[in-house]
Amino acid sequence: MSAVLSPASVSPSATVDADAAPQGLVIRPVAGSAGPLGAEVLGLDLSRPLGREDFARIHRAHLDHHVLVFRDQRITPQQHVDFSRRFGPLQIHVLKNFQLAGHPEILIVSNIKDAAGQPIGLGDAGHYWHSDLSYKDKPSLGSLLHAQELPGEGGDTLFADQHAAYDALPEALKERIAPLRAEHSYLAKYEELRARSPWRPKLTQAQIAEVAPSIHPVVRTHPETGRKALFVSEHFTTRIVGLPEDESQALLAELFAASVRPEFTYRHQWQPHDLVFWDNRSVTHLAAGTPDSERRKLYRTTIEGDLPF
Numbered sequence: 150m151s152a153v154l155s156p157a158s159v160s161p162s163a164t165v166d167a168d169a170a171p172q173g174l175v176i177r178p179v180a181g182s183a184g185p186l187g188a189e190v191l192g193l194d195l196s197r198p199l200g201r202e203d204f205a206r207i208h209r210a211h212l213d214h215h216v217l218v219f220r221d222q223r224i225t226p227q228q229h230v231d232f233s234r235r236f237g238p239l240q241i242h243v244l245k246n247f248q249l250a251g252h253p254e255i256l257i258v259s260n261i262k263d264a265a266g267q268p269i270g271l272g273d274a275g276h277y278w279h280s281d282l283s284y285k286d287k288p289s290l291g292s293l294l295h296a297q298e299l300p301g302e303g304g305d306t307l308f309a310d311q312h313a314a315y316d317a318l319p320e321a322l323k324e325r326i327a328p329l330r331a332e333h334s335y336l337a338k339y340e341e342l343r344a345r346s347p348w349r350p351k352l353t354q355a356q357i358a359e360v361a362p363s364i365h366p367v368v369r370t371h372p373e374t375g376r377k378a379l380f381v382s383e384h385f386t387t388r389i390v391g392l393p394e395d396e397s398q399a400l401l402a403e404l405f406a407a408s409v410r411p412e413f414t415y416r417h418q419w420q421p422h423d424l425v426f427w428d429n430r431s432v433t434h435l436a437a438g439t440p441d442s443e444r445r446k447l448y449r450t451t452i453e454g455d456l457p458f
């Protein structure tokens with residue numbers, strides 16, 4: 150498995166079927182989003198071969214809209230993994246007990262418990278605003294979440310445009326944060342989440358070592374578009390390097406508030422078989438929550454990105 154997952158063995162376009170004819174897909178902005186955030190992809194079947202031309206359009210739309218909603222995808226976990234791998238090597242989540250059997254690249258996000266009362270997936274994923282795996286040296290490029298079972302009510306996912314959030318900051322604040330770096334830690338909220346969700350496992354020393362904190366710029370430059378984005382979040386960002394604790398907390402609180410202004414967010418209401426692909430370099434996201442009485446299950450892949458700069 151490790152050979153398949155190592156970056157050197159994966160070329161983003163390795164599995165593109167160059168000869169496949171264009172499928173006639175349509176890309177249009179989602180309803181209910183101000184600005185460029187969010188586009189629907191219609192008329193595309195990801196269980197069929199995807200040609201270079203369609204792949205290039207999808208790639209471009211992902212950079213322009215940051216969140217793509219592929220409607221009605223009847224794909225297998227393997228097809229989900231294969232499509233995700235076209236964008237880069239996949240990252241394996243530290244909580245191995247929520248991997249889909251036979252597919253370590255897929256994390257089960259679910260509030261469902263099995264017959265023995267054990268959770269089948271990470272039930273409280275996305276409880277706080279975050280960018281996936283921002284605590285890694287190489288945070289995620291993007292994640293793809295595929296709906297398997299949806300609740301009758303609740304279960305929305307919110308996305309916030311971090312380019313728009315950065316652009317709207319007062320100039321003085323932009324100048325102040327330009328040179329700053331911040332620490333991101335998987336452990337920041339872990340015990341708090343464990344207190345609320347006791348099924349969360351106690352991490353082993355090996356798991357703790359796997360999620361050692363990372364330091365990243367507070368403002369990152371998107372490696373493909375060159376655009377600046379705020380790169381801090383309430384879930385994982387713990388402190389601004391080099392600032393006294395009180396100043397660091399005050400500045401982070403100000404940036405967290407600026408990063409999730411409603412006018413920069415898109416609320417995704419899931420439809421059956423949606424596959425949603427967001428850019429973790431451009432957006433933060435939040436699970437709005439599902440009532441305990443409702444069942445919800447999605448499969449997630451996570452693509453490795455670059456060292457932020």
Ligand SMILES: O=C(O)CCC(=O)C(=O)O
Pocket residue numbers: 258274275276281292294304305306434435436437449
């Ligand atoms: O369940 C959701 O709506 C999002 C959960 C989340 O943060 C993720 O899957 O990365």
Ligand SMILES: [Fe+2]
Pocket residue numbers: 274275279280281434
């Ligand atoms: Fe997430």
